[in-house]
Amino acid sequence: MGKNISSRSMIFSTPIWKSIYPRAKEENSRFGEFLLDQMADAGLDNTSRSLVNGWKSAEIDDLRENPLWASLGAFVAEVCSEILSVNIKSLRVQSSGANIQGFGGYNTAHNHANAILASVYYISAPPGAGSLVFHDPRSQAFFANHYDCFQGKILGRQKLGIKPDSGSLYIFPAWLMHEVEQNKSRDLRISIPINIMNQ
Numbered sequence: 571m572g573k574n575i576s577s578r579s580m581i582f583s584t585p586i587w588k589s590i591y592p593r594a595k596e597e598n599s600r601f602g603e604f605l606l607d608q609m610a611d612a613g614l615d616n617t618s619r620s621l622v623n624g625w626k627s628a629e630i631d632d633l634r635e636n637p638l639w640a641s642l643g644a645f646v647a648e649v650c651s652e653i654l655s656v657n658i659k660s661l662r663v664q665s666s667g668a669n670i671q672g673f674g675g676y677n678t679a680h681n682h683a684n685a686i687l688a689s690v691y692y693i694s695a696p697p698g699a700g701s702l703v704f705h706d707p708r709s710q711a712f713f714a715n716h717y718d719c720f721q722g723k724i725l726g727r728q729k730l731g732i733k734p735d736s737g738s739l740y741i742f743p744a745w746l747m748h749e750v751e752q753n754k755s756r757d758l759r760i761s762i763p764i765n766i767m768n769q
Contacts, residue, residue: 639762650741650766675752676700677749679747684765689742700753702731
């Protein structure tokens with residue numbers, strides 16, 4: 571702190587939480603095999619709102635009620651109930667469907683309407699699979715004539731990328747705009763977006 575500045579407060583910050591699913595090693599291969607079998611039966615589908623060059627599985631109303639996803643759903647609910655300090659029974663753990671993306675697949679910028687928290691769990695994130703990129707939510711900051719003077723110092727960056735790991739769960743406010751970079755790996759990136767809703 572400079573000699574002429576008495577204090578500094580950081581306001582309107584945006585949290586992003588990361589948690590490691592403890593059963594990832596034993597369940598990720600099962601998740602992947604199931605989704606690849608589904609994709610083989612259904613063929614490629616590019617009708618998702620943000621998914622480009624990839625395939626999306628069917629929507630899952632509450633992961634905890636689905637035998638395949640029940641353990642992951644219970645874990646996500648537990649983490650999010652801690653974050654929100656609410657009764658776990660008040661939350662619904664919903665997904666718009668898992669994503670499979672090969673080389674060149676990506677997700678355009680979007681947020682998760684009607685949810686409290688949004689999250690994404692990575693079943694497979696090989697090296698070169700691309701970052702999960704968050705956008706600065708302070709839209710008015712972009713209209714400042716000299717935003718670039720503050721970038722990376724006080725106001726932060728306009729975008730911030732996180733390189734995901736297999737078995738990692740990233741949780742953030744559902745209104746936060748985010749995108750996923752192109753998969754530049756020859757291996758598949760497999761993830762499942764998860765919305766935390768009120769029951």
